[in-house]
Amino acid sequence: MMFRTVLVANRGEIACRIMRTLHARGIRSVAVYSDADRDALHVSLADVAVRIGPAAAAESYLNAEAIVAAAVRMGAEAIHPGYGFLSENERFAEAVTAAGLVFIGPNVHALRxxxxxxxxxxxxAASGVPTIPGLTEPGLSNAQLSAGASQVGYPLMIKPSAGGGGKGMQVVEHPRDLAGAIETARRISARAFGDDTLFLERLIPEPRHIEVQVLADNFGHIIHLGERECSLQRRHQKVIEEAPSPLLDAATRARIGQAACDAARSVDYRGAGTVEFLVSDAAPDEFFFMEMNTRLQVEHPVTELVTGLDLVDWQLRIAAGEPLTLTPDQVVVTGHAIEARVYAENPAAGFLPATGTVRALTEPQGEGIRMDSSLREGLELGADYDPMLAKVIAHGPDRATALARLDRALAHTVLLGLPNNIEFLRMLLHDRDVVSGALDTGLIERLLPTLTFGTVDDHLAVAAALALRDRDDAAAARSSHPLWSAPSGWRLGPSQPTRYTLVDSAEGTVVVGNARGPRTSVWVDGPTDAASVALDGRPAVPASLISSPRPGRPHAHSVAVAGMTRTIDIVVQRGTVWLGEGGSARALRLLAGAAQLHGAPHLHDAPQTGSAVPPVASPELRSPMPGTVVVLGAATGDVVAVGDVIVTVEAMKMEHALTAAVAGTLTLATAVGDAVRQGQLVATIEAGESP
Known part of the structure; x- marks a missing residue:
């Protein structure tokens, strides 16, 4: 009997995706949410939603007791864990079963x-599946890890035994870096998984990350649905995934698929799972087992698109006791699919995690395009959870078509209100190695120093100034005294242009650089649909701003400057103007939060104000994002040198080290465990001689 009610023990895009299948099957869906997610999309999509705790994951989405109690109270017969959180937690699965419910996932033995x-x-390895050489004994001390490292050889990888997603993994190139890497790996592993057990593996040169999707029922039937290439990673986190892999030939594909089925069979696996392998680019016929993810994967949509199967539906059917009726001959891979993960992060500022409110949103559509998302306009995104926002997926008859469709889909995605990585994703898709399929897990790190992120050019600066002027004109029209408040209203003497001095930032977070310097001044004279504008004292040129909404793009504007017209999505939020074009998101903030009148009678007389000012090293350390202090590298009174790590802040499951910009004597303004705001002072350094 198929379930009548299923509780989804997760949040974000995966909760929304699971609910789509539940609703398609006519199954009642129950959502759970924390205080931070009260207005989240998955809450409104569910048939019923239950609050399970405050924002902290440990008190909400990791609270197994509260989740099981909610399921029982709502009359659910089963719980779908999604991915992350409790999806691979054997104690949670046991609690679900003890409550008389069905855990939509593997048996406890497989989880363990x-x-x-x-x-x-x-x-x-006992079942004949090849594994990576290394030191894999449980309970190894720091001293034992250090002693064993010389036998494993450098470079090597330190890995947490628990958890997944690349969290805590550390690459060690030289023996001198080993001790610090072990401490970091233990700290992250303990905090993320409640277990700081570590092991060592030989680092495979130019590795490719290839995983195989398996399905297994309760009657011993196991099949695989082909492989996915997940080699495009940053900090061991997947960024772009595709199916099938452009590397494997038919013979290797059959062998790796069989190895995945053997691994699943060895634990009497049930449901959907993924077996992950490393494959050397230099020897593509050799592969090594890394781990098995006993859950649905973030990248499962690419498999769904090339096979035409709904993996969540098969999870439900298998958990409900149905036999797996698919045979290997019935699994046909058609075409190619590629997925890009959209994150709330700032690539141009070292990929710092970002927060904010979604001010404008347009999700891409078109042939072969799918977007799994939990975004909606007005949604506030904090730093409590993983920064992944959505996934854009493209399918085509071949890899080149899928790549082109994905790039076009990203270019037509509008996401304004917080920094994101869409521009970065498009850069990756245009890289020649990515286009040719010459991938490996270190490719992105090698590319980063060569990437040049876009700047706010003249056209975007004019668009922001005209949008601010349009806002001011509208406010004046609503005023009881428009004659005095309108920026282009009556004056005693000649008409004066309005100056808008803009800073390239959004809510205090630098988004992109500006070739002219940190400030841009734009003088606007006349109505916004037929204005004259001058930038930084240059001669005036004609410009216009015309609202021209497109299907699904209510914020689209046509912006003409000196005869060139571009379509730009624009949102003005108080003193910040968000600008979207080609998938990128820029933000300009009005200096002092208001327009400034300039007394020069002619635009071409406006002074030059945009010259760059060389940066000065600051004695203050401020947190670049909201987060939690997890490590202090020095104490008050210590003498520190330039580059010393002073404070480490964790935000969105990642650690960020804040280093000294000047040498001198340190005074800390925070402690381990403190929650810090973006921009909050965490330390000061009284300049002096370095040690």
Whole structure:
């Protein structure tokens, strides 16, 4: 019997995606939410939603007792864990079963074996699945890890035994870096998974990350649905995934698929799972088992698009006791699919995580395009959870078509209100190695120093100034005394232009650089649909701003400057103007929050104000994002040198080290465990001689 009510023990885009299948099957959906997610999209999509705790994940989405109690109270017969959070937690699965509910996932034995990387490697090796050489004994001390590292050889990888998603993994190139890397890996692992057990693996040169999707029922039937290439990663986090892999030939594809089925069979697997392998680019016929993810994967849509199967539907059917009726011959891979993950982060500022409110949103459409998302306009995004916002996926008859469709889809995605990585994703898709399929897990890190992110050019600066002027004109029209408040209203003497001095930032976070310097001044004279504008004292040129909404793009404007017209999505939020074009998101903030009148009678007389000012090293350390202080690298009174790590802040499951910009004596303004705001002072350094 198929379930009548299912609780989804997750949030964000995966909760929304699971609910789509539940609704298609006519199954009642129950959402859970924290205080931070009260207005989230998955809450409004569900048939019923239950609050389970405050924003902190440990008190809400990781609160197994509260989730199970909510399921029982709402009459659910099963719980779908999604991915992340409790999806691979054997104690949660046991609690679900003890409450008389069905856990939509594998049995507890599979969770226990595959949930520990050390145990899983030893287990699958006994079944003949090849594994990476390394030191994989449980309970290794720091001293034992250090002693074993010389036997494993450099470069090597330190890995947490628990958890997944690349969290805590550290690459060590030289023995001198080993001790610090072990401490970092233990700290992150303990905080993320409640277990700081570590092991060592030989680092495979130019590795490619290839995983195989498997399905298994309760009757011993196991099949695989082909592989996915997940080699485009940054900090061990997948960024772009595709199916099938452009590397494997038919013979290797069959062998790796069989190895994945053998690994799943060794633990009597049930449901959907993924077996992950490393494949050397230099020897593509050799592959090594890394781990098994006993859950649905973030990148499952690419498999769905090339096979035509709904993996969530098969999870439900298998959990409800149905046999797996698919045979290997019935699994046909058609065409190619590629997925890009959209994150709330600022690539131009070292990929710092970002927060904000979604001010404008247009999701891409078109042939072969799919977007899995939990975004909506007005949604506030904080720093409590993972920064992934959505996934844009494209399918085509071949890889080149899928790449082109994905790039076009990203170019037509409008996401304004917070920094994001869409521009970065498009850069990746245009890289020649990515286009040719010559991938490996280090490709992105090698590319980063060569990437040049866009700047706010003259056209965008004029668009922002005209949008601010349009806002001022509208406010004047509503005023009881428009004659005095209108920026282009009556004056005693000649008409004066209005100056808008703009800073390239959004809510205090630098978004992009500006070739002219940190400030841009634009003088506007006349109505916005037929204005004269001058930038930084240059001769005036004609410009116009005309609202021209397109289907699904209510914020689109036609902006003409000196005879060139571009379509730009524009949102004015108080003193900040968000500008979207080609998938990018820029923001300009009005200096002092208001327009400034300039007394020069002619635009071409306006003084030059945009010259760059060389940056000065600051004695103050301020947190570049909201987060939690997890490590102090020095104490008040210590003498520090330039580059010393002073404070480490964790935000959105990532650690960010704040270093000294000047040498001198340190005074801390925070402690371990403190929650810090973006821009908050965490330390000061009284300049002096470095040690």
């Amino acid at each position: 074996v595959m949930g520990d990387k050390i145990r899983s490697k030893k287990h699958v």
